[in-house]
Amino acid sequence: MKYLVLLLVVTLTACNQPDDLALYKTNLEIAKKGISCYESPANLEVYKSLIHPDVKHQSAMYGQGIVGYEDLIGQAKFYMEGFTNVTFENQLWLPGVDTTTLATDGSVRVYGTWKGESIATGASFSVDSYHYFHIKDGQIDFSGDYFDATVMVQAVSASAETTPTETDPAETAPTETTPAETE
Secondary structure (H helix, E strand, C coil): CHHHHHHHHHHHHHHCCCCCHHHHHHHHHHHHHHHHCCCCCCCHHHHHHHEEEEEEEECCCCCCCEECHHHHHHHHHHHHHHEEEEEEEEEEEEEEECCCCCCEEEEEEEEEEEEEEECCCCCEEEEEEEEEEEEECCEEEEEEEECCHHHHHHHHCCCCCCCCCCCCHHHHCCCCCCHHHHC
8 A cells, every 4th residue: 555655645746847948949949049149150149148147158268167147159250261162960959957967957957069161271170079058038047068179279280390400510419528527
């Protein structure tokens, strides 16, 4: 009998879980629109309209940490104006979860691969990434990027060509030593 009561309680509890996937689906469209702003042709103005003025964003750029609106827009501008033929491939969109209850909370996360080319050098890049988005009042108010931004930028940077410098042959000629000098 007590197993029957336990089964009934579990069943009723499971049926009473709120459907947070409706909120996730609404927020998913906003997050996808934000990601698409980076793809060619990039759209900084639409991206700005999707970002809450009080946003907190975990930057992928080394040493940046959590940044606010101006820094996030600056980073977006760097990527949008510095790269072309940008695509976000192998997308895997998932609902976010509350870290305490593990219930869906309406937030959005995505795994994928960014590909594109540097406008300055023509060099191409491909970088795997993870992004998360929390949305408030139709705008992204908390987000984060995880990918190796430093290596990506290095991969598309112009390689520094070094040219040998002329030196005085006397400066590089081996010197003779006598046994007395080495003792």
